Amino acid sequence: xxxxxxxxxxxxxxxxxxxxxxxxxxxxxxxxxxxxxxxxxxxxxxxxxxxxxxxxxxxxxxxxxxxxxxxxxxxxxxxxxxxxxxxxxxxxxxxxxxxxxxxxxxxxxxxxxxxxxxxxxxxxxxxxxxxxxxxxxxxxxxxxxxxxxxxxxxxxxxxxxxxxxxxxxxxxxxxxxxxxxxx
Amino acid sequence: xxxxxxxxxxxxxxxxxxxxxxxxxxxxxxxxxxxxxxxxxxxxxxxxxxxxxxxxxxxxxxxxxxxxxxxxxxxxxxxxxxxxxxxxxxxxxxxxxxxxxxxxxxxxxxxxxxxxxxxxxxxxxxxxxxxxxxxxxxxxxxxxxxxxxxxxxxxxxxxxxxxxxxxxxxxxxxxxxxxxxxxxxxxxxxxxxxxxxxxxxxxxxxxxxxxxxxxxxxxxxxxxxxxxxxxxxxxxxxxxxxxxxxxxxxxxxxxxxxxxxxxxxxxxxxxxxxxxxxxxxxxxxxxxxxxxxxxxxxxxxxxxxxxxxxxxxxxxxxxxxxxxxxxxxxxxxxxxxxxxxxxxxxxxxxxxxxxxxxxxxxxxxxxxxxxxxxxxxxxxxxxxxxxxxxxxxxxxxxxxxxxxxxxxxxxxxxxxxxxxxxxxxxxxxxxxxxxxxxxxxxxxxxxxxxxxxxxxxxxxxxxxxxxxxxxxxxxxxxxxxxxxxxxxxxxxxxxxxxxxxxxxxxxxxxxxxxxxxxxxxxxxxxxxxxxxxxxxxxxxxxxxxxxxxxxxxxxxxxxxxxxx
Ligand code: HEM
Ligand code: SF4
Numbered sequence: 238x239x240x241x242x243x244x245x246x247x248x249x250x251x252x253x254x255x256x257x258x259x260x261x262x263x264x265x266x267x268x269x270x271x272x273x274x275x276x277x278x279x280x281x282x283x284x285x286x287x288x289x290x291x292x293x294x295x296x297x298x299x300x301x302x303x304x305x306x307x308x309x310x311x312x313x314x315x316x317x318x319x320x321x322x323x324x325x326x327x328x329x330x331x332x333x334x335x336x337x338x339x340x341x342x343x344x345x346x347x348x349x350x351x352x353x354x355x356x357x358x359x360x361x362x363x364x365x366x367x368x369x370x371x372x373x374x375x376x377x378x379x380x381x382x383x384x385x386x387x388x389x390x391x392x393x394x395x396x397x398x399x400x401x402x403x404x405x406x407x408x409x410x411x412x413x414x415x416x417x418x419x420x
Numbered sequence: 421x422x423x424x425x426x427x428x429x430x431x432x433x434x435x436x437x438x439x440x441x442x443x444x445x446x447x448x449x450x451x452x453x454x455x456x457x458x459x460x461x462x463x464x465x466x467x468x469x470x471x472x473x474x475x476x477x478x479x480x481x482x483x484x485x486x487x488x489x490x491x492x493x494x495x496x497x498x499x500x501x502x503x504x505x506x507x508x509x510x511x512x513x514x515x516x517x518x519x520x521x522x523x524x525x526x527x528x529x530x531x532x533x534x535x536x537x538x539x540x541x542x543x544x545x546x547x548x549x550x551x552x553x554x555x556x557x558x559x560x561x562x563x564x565x566x567x568x569x570x571x572x573x574x575x576x577x578x579x580x581x582x583x584x585x586x587x588x589x590x591x592x593x594x595x596x597x598x599x600x601x602x603x604x605x606x607x608x609x610x611x612x613x614x615x616x617x618x619x620x621x622x623x624x625x626x627x628x629x630x631x632x633x634x635x636x637x638x639x640x641x642x643x644x645x646x647x648x649x650x651x652x653x654x655x656x657x658x659x660x661x662x663x664x665x666x667x668x669x670x671x672x673x674x675x676x677x678x679x680x681x682x683x684x685x686x687x688x689x690x691x692x693x694x695x696x697x698x699x700x701x702x703x704x705x706x707x708x709x710x711x712x713x714x715x716x717x718x719x720x721x722x723x724x725x726x727x728x729x730x731x732x733x734x735x736x737x738x739x740x741x742x743x744x745x746x747x748x749x750x751x752x753x754x755x756x757x758x759x760x761x762x763x764x765x766x767x768x769x770x771x772x773x774x775x776x777x778x779x780x781x782x783x784x785x786x787x788x789x790x791x792x793x794x795x796x797x798x799x800x801x802x803x804x805x806x807x808x809x810x811x812x813x814x815x816x817x818x819x820x821x822x823x824x825x826x827x828x829x830x831x832x833x834x835x836x837x838x839x840x841x842x843x844x845x846x847x848x849x850x851x852x853x854x855x856x857x858x859x860x861x862x863x864x865x866x867x868x869x870x871x872x873x874x875x876x877x878x879x880x881x882x883x884x885x886x887x888x889x890x891x892x893x894x895x896x897x898x899x900x901x902x903x904x905x906x907x908x909x910x911x912x913x914x915x916x917x918x919x920x921x922x923x924x925x926x927x928x929x930x931x932x933x934x935x936x937x938x939x940x941x942x943x944x945x946x947x948x949x950x951x952x953x954x955x956x957x958x959x960x961x962x963x964x965x966x967x968x969x970x971x972x973x974x975x976x977x978x979x980x981x982x983x984x
């Protein structure tokens with residue numbers, strides 16, 4: 238898959254390649270094809286006792302993607318268990334202006350203590366990259382038509398931030414910072 | 421007044437650069453209109469009937485004279501010479517070229533202003549009491565909290581794509597001048613007996629198609645916890661608010677569907693987590709911001725009565741001054757000072773809330789000379805000079821009169837709130853501005869207006885309710901019937917603590933009928949009122965029936981059709 242930006246919390250954003258593929262079953266019974274696949278969490282919910290699927294997960298070949306409608310809090314236990322099983326999770330944006338995925342990512346990081354990669358997939362456009370990066374995403378599968386080079390630069394448009402987020406604490410001015418340190 | 425530090429300043433400049441780059445991509449068709457739309461809306465840029473409209477934020481209504489001069493300049497060079505102050509303490513320019521929008525944002529950034537999140541499905545401009553810091557009935561000055569909230573909400577990464585727009589108001593006085601209960605979230609600040617600053621949180625209010633008043637969901641949130649609490653609240657809304665139907669997407673629908681208690685419970689649960697994740701505001705935060713809202717260098721002045729003031733005037737001027745003093749001048753916290761409302765509602769000559777570039781420059785001058793170079797925008801679309809020495813009131817009145825800003829109609833029948841309606845807005849069913857004008861022309865007699873007393877008339881050109889018609893004592897709503905403009909009248913609405921949503925009185929009227937209808941409603945009140953009773957009190961006491969009968973009394977059309 239091309240058009241992937243990797244931007245780990247402590248590193249610089251880079252364009253990269255991946256052998257992960259996003260999978261959407263055509264019908265409910267389909268089996269996950271061979272290779273590394275990011276599968277719908279709903280599929281996992283119904284097929285997680287399937288021995289073959291479990292083995293492939295153990296082999297590190299299965300990641301999860303959450304739909305905008307998936308409630309990660311309702312599945313806290315499963316996702317905790319998934320920490321040991323899934324190399325990555327993804328959050329799907331059906332349309333770029335559906336903001337539910339931002340809260341999903343924030344919850345994964347804050348409430349579910351997910352420390353592995355969180356990918357943004359679906360209708361991912363370069364103008365949303367900075368916001369996505371701040372709430373907890375660290376991989377971005379851009380929509381095919383997006384200008385990837387420009388996308389890379391979209392993380393640098395702001396040197397200051399007004400809120401705490403997963404990636405950065407809010408920016409403090411120098412006086413404020415000194416006070417915060419001595420407090 | 422708040423002055424940007426290097427962080428605020430970098431942010432608005434970087435934002436304006438970001439938008440300039442997006443506009444270039446749009447003009448080169450590298451961004452589709454569909455993708456550009458939310459980006460421009462989050463920068464206050466609407467595509468309207470005739471042109472782009474730019475809505476500039478005036479956070480909690482505070483404006484410096486330098487900022488107002490910049491607004492005047494924008495009106496003059498980038499628009500057609502005027503701007504339109506809105507019910508949400510913003511200003512709108514109706515004739516903007518897309519290509520020029522980035523230049524305007526740069527001009528704004530240079531005077532510490534922006535258009536960030538004045539539109540779009542995000543946290544909008546924070547509104548508050550236009551008399552904050554000077555009102556005699558204030559518990560505490562809400563502006564430091566408003567400013568901290570402005571900063572916190574600005575480009576908030578998690579809440580840029582909410583199900584729908586999100587409006588927050590902050591009040592901290594005995595009287596509510598913010599229409600607190602009509603907001604998605606209303607924050608009421610107070611001090612505990614121990615002097616601790618606490619917030620009560622109301623949620624689920626809003627106008628539009630389904631008007632609702634908000635309900636109390638939480639008391640006594642320590643001010644330091646507001647970011648964590650609001651994050652929790654917005655997170656619940658962002659995740660569970662409806663996105664399938666734009667008319668059901670506001671938080672009010674979610675609060676209603678879940679029930680207030682369940683909604684409050686979910687927020688509480690989430691808050692337990694956000695509290696541990698997001699740093700609370702600190703005393704350093706408070707001081708950094710609050711130092712900008714200290715009292716100006718007030719002089720020690722004697723209290724002055726109206727009688728003393730009118731001694732300076734020629735006998736033939738006295739009645740006019742007294743009227744103005746009664747309606748447009750407010751009591752101040754500091755002896756010898758007053759707050760003055762400049763009326764942007766001259767009778768029948770311009771749209772409510774409109775000011776020309778020349779007026780803006782002149783008002784900036786007044787602010788410099790009479791009020792420490794600062795002013796405020798009110799929800800009723802007027803402007804306030806908050807700190808006027810009472811000894812200067814006569815001089816100010818005379819100057820304001822010359823500028824057409826001294827009409828003594830604050831709170832009266834002609835102090836009409838109106839949306840831009842069909843003259844500018846592409847969503848309108850009907851025109852609002854000509855209705856406002858027609859009413860003002862009909863009720864041009866100041867003695868009569870003063871005798872009638874407090875009445876609010878709010879006009880919206882469509883069900884979106886930008887003019888807040890639901891909470892006008894008399895509400896007028898433009899409706900479309902077979903391509904014709906009609907106007908539905910509601911009665912019984914009110915703002916403030918007694919906020920109420922008006923009821924429709926019956927079939928809609930034609931534009932030309934409206935002034936007479938208003939006239940008959942008012943006459944009914946004048947005939948029926950008890951001594952000292954306000955219009956709205958009489959309506960509430962008597963119910964709609966007598967007013968309804970009066971409104972349709974001379975309705976030839978209805979009589980003929982047998983529906984009177
Ligand atoms: C011409 C440009 C304008 C457009 C396109 C516009 C658009 C809208 C829309 C779509 C809504 C509906 C919100 C909903 O569904 O809840 C709305 C509501 C509103 N607008 Fe406007 N508007 C415009 C101008 C104004 C002006 C000039 C004002 C102030 C005078 C204003 C203040 C408001 C307010 C207070 C509401 C009520 C929303 C609430 O609090 O529930 N708007 N507007
Ligand atoms: S109420 Fe309707 S007509 Fe008036 S400004 Fe709002 S959207 Fe436009």
